[in-house]
Amino acid sequence: MGRIVLVTGGISGIGAATARLFKSLGHEVIASYAANHSLAESFNRQTGIAVLGWNIADFAATRQAIDRIASTHGPVEILVNNAGIVRDCMLHKMTAEQ
Numbered sequence: 001m002g003r004i005v006l007v008t009g010g011i012s013g014i015g016a017a018t019a020r021l022f023k024s025l026g027h028e029v030i031a032s033y034a035a036n037h038s039l040a041e042s043f044n045r046q047t048g049i050a051v052l053g054w055n056i057a058d059f060a061a062t063r064q065a066i067d068r069i070a071s072t073h074g075p076v077e078i079l080v081n082n083a084g085i086v087r088d089c090m091l092h093k094m095t096a097e098q
Contacts, residue, residue: 002027006069006076008056009083011036011043018080019049030069030076032056032083056083059096 005022009015010031019031030050033040040051052069054061069076 003077004069004074005029005078005080006032006066007080007082008032009034010049010080011040011051015080015082016043018082020047022078022080023047023049027078028073030073032065034083 002025005019005027007015007019007022007029010019010029011033015031019029023029028050030052031040031043033051033053034055035053037053040053043049044051050073052065054065056062066076
């Protein structure tokens with residue numbers, strides 16, 4: 001049985017390839033993106049993979065997106081954190097603002 005997979009930065013490049021792979025393995029995939037709505041719509045049409053846009057650097061927006069995914073698809077079981085934001089700090093020491 002497939003699992004719920006979230007691939008951040010999932011509509012192009014490595015993220016898109018990863019999203020396609022998980023879908024081919026029978027999982028339900030959601031690909032996040034930052035701002036390119038036309039590319040997201042095209043990716044969705046071509047692959048059938050759900051897309052959801054938000055700024056992953058915004059903690060509150062990310063929490064809302066995860067809640068939306070959970071209510072629409074179910075809880076995220078696999079996270080591929082492909083979208084990149086550079087912060088030179090250990091994750092467990094980061095603040096919500098970072």
